[in-house]
Amino acid sequence: MALLSDGDRHHVREALARMVDPVRLVFFSQSLNCETCLPTRQILDELVALSDKLTLEEFNLQIDREKAAEFGVDRVPAIVVTSGERSRIRFFGAPSGYEFMSLLDAVVLQSTGDSGLSEASRALLAEVLEPLHVQVFVTPT
Amino acid sequence: MAVESALVTATTVEANEFPDLITRYAVSGVPKTIVNEQVEILGALPESQFIPKALAGGPEA
Numbered sequence: 695m696a697l698l699s700d701g702d703r704h705h706v707r708e709a710l711a712r713m714v715d716p717v718r719l720v721f722f723s724q725s726l727n728c729e730t731c732l733p734t735r736q737i738l739d740e741l742v743a744l745s746d747k748l749t750l751e752e753f754n755l756q757i758d759r760e761k762a763a764e765f766g767v768d769r770v771p772a773i774v775v776t777s778g779e780r781s782r783i784r785f786f787g788a789p790s791g792y793e794f795m796s797l798l799d800a801v802v803l804q805s806t807g808d809s810g811l812s813e814a815s816r817a818l819l820a821e822v823l824e825p826l827h828v829q830v831f832v833t834p835t
Numbered sequence: 836m837a838v839e840s841a842l843v844t845a846t847t848v849e850a851n852e853f854p855d856l857i858t859r860y861a862v863s864g865v866p867k868t869i870v871n872e873q874v875e876i877l878g879a880l881p882e883s884q885f886i887p888k889a890l891a892g893g894p895e896a
Binding site for chain 2: 730766769779780782783784785786787788789790793796803804807808809811812814815816818819820821822823824825826827828829830831832833834
């Protein structure tokens, strides 16, 4: 059974129509002790089917350790939203409920390279000189 | 932020799935943002407040 309804798919297609550059979703899972890995894989399959510019690549955290290290992934399920050189937006846990919208936003952001932030915010971020890791904790709604 | 600066990594964590991280960062409510293990922002703030705070390296005065 599909996780996305016909109505969902329509809205997702509309959002993805704003994409510019191709986006690759790098998905890390494992076969054991990961209840949400399978549903996550299913929602990602349904998502990438809705745009020619969107692709999915799956790795196993336990086997593809070099890939996991490359993307800084140490838990599953994990999704890294990448486009060209841009690969620093990640999701840990299943993208259910509102988090699916966040994932969709991240895809479009990476694809356009346009943060949509204000001039003031951009100026502040231009002054960042050291690596910054921003972790946002959320719960599904 | 991660789109704007090559130095920024943005991670969204589904808190219920990772109780070890809830404990580690004392997540008592969501959204909660942790920047470089130092800055904590509880709740959703407008961009004009969130970004200065996230970059400040300390709690808001």
